[in-house]
Amino acid sequence: MSPRQATAAERESVDEGPNPLGLDGIEFIEYATSKPQALGQVLERMGFRPISRHRSREVLLYRQGDINVIVNAHSSGSALTEQPVINAIALRVRDAGAAYRRALERGAWAVPARVEVMELNIPAIHGAGTSRIYLVDRYREFSIYDVDFTPIPTVDPHPPAVAGLHFFGIVQYIGNDRTEDWNEFYATLFGFQAVPDAQRFGILPKGRILQSPCDGFFLQLIEPEPGVLDIDDDECLQRIGLGAPDVPAATEALRARGVEFVAVVGDPAELRGALTRTAMGSVTFELVHNLRAA
């Protein structure tokens, strides 16, 4: 056995600080579906615009403001379902390679990369259910889309967001008694912290809310209702939460675009949150009152 280099961690223990990966928000959220056009229509009603196409796969990038949503209809191994599922979140980090190695060291599962020539190898780990978590560090000077995607001609690559919408968070459905497990997962791998139970946003005052160490977004973990025992295998990323500085204005603007809402919370003049009617059997968005920190 060759002599091993002593790592710094063996000489001194240095506190990594609250944001060890330099987490800096969500780069994109990806849906997988065998009905990409139908999902595209749902997204366009929500204010998204198709921006560019993947070079080698049936994958489209939609955008509004700085929210990127990817629609993946490229079946790779596992069969796609008509009902869209959120199959990936991409997190912005300081150094994707370092963040990836740090996560694996702490017990994350690596997702084997399947890249074509001249495409970016974006590291990913397994997340809830069949979803994965990408780690992206190219989002400032140039973006991952510059490499892997071809712009759709004549389309504005930076369409403004409807009513100031921005990423607010993700709702994750988890199994019975799984809150502590997933809390530990996000805390250990990324530095998320639980917010006090009294602090709640949006439409659902339940579950556990985790705040990202960059203060940029939230994860809400929701267990089945008490007494429901047999669905604990269904763990998934359930919906996207979008922040809006003025929820009534946002719901009005979206209603005008054909979006229906099933639940609104708060006084009509001062809404705190709203939930869109589920489309395609699974796609729903939650609006949450939020003045963007940035």
Add this chain to the structure above:
Amino acid sequence: MSQFEGNFDDFGMDTISLAGPLEAKLAAIREAGFSQVMLAARDLVGHADGWQAAVAAVRASGLRVTGFQVLRDFEGLSGHLHEYKVDIAKSMLEMCHALDCRLLLACSSTSVHASSEADALVGDLRKLAMLAIPMNIKIAYEALSWGRTINEYPQAWDIVAQADMPNLGLGFDSFHMFATNTPLDELELIDPRKLFLVQLADFMWNEIKSVEERMATARHFRVFPGEGVHSQDLAALVLKLHQLGYRGDYSFEVFNDDYQQIPLPTVAQRARRSALWLGESVLRRSVPLPNRIRLKQRVRV
């Protein structure tokens, strides 16, 4: 056998007590009135039609899988040995997940290549538990009485408590406790919610003198609770666990060379007698439990 006899749903058999193919073991366990079974990785990978066929057989049996065993010598390794063990652990977790089994048993390392530093053991067990989280699997860490650093359950509990992972708890085997004469009172220090599995076995001699004899006894001469000379201690142990609030599963971890050469139903009946003794004579459960929905236990196929 009446359907009102046998209030022992939390007691299960282990396939290692029986000889023969997996399907025959499952059938014998089921026939004896048990509702759960502890499986070993060998049961799956040694199946003539491949491990997926074994998974299908387990599902078809209707038996709940108590746990999956056993990940050995995981903690304390470094460099390439550590990488190798992580790969082994992942394979075990994948099989465990395929079985819908929620518990993987990991026993304390016997390896002379492993570190004895608590920090290293804690770090590795945290990593193992983290690997298990996305698959909804709990890790039960058990002190083997011939483990190199961790060989008594209070030590294993210290490591589990330091690692502080929600899905990492203690696996407890009565054999090892009796073999090392660890006091029962130490159990009071353990949070019963972090006790993930209790394995029970008796044996025929009063005293075990050497580590070699301990290993030989553990691997060849165990018997079901009530069949050996430690029955009163086992009864006291089960009562103590119940008193402390343990409501999880009990599995009969009985390695016995004789049981490997007698008919499966005979062995399963011995296990049933043991479960009846513990459930009804020791824990004094009423049969059936009041206000409890009961399905008929035996389904003739």
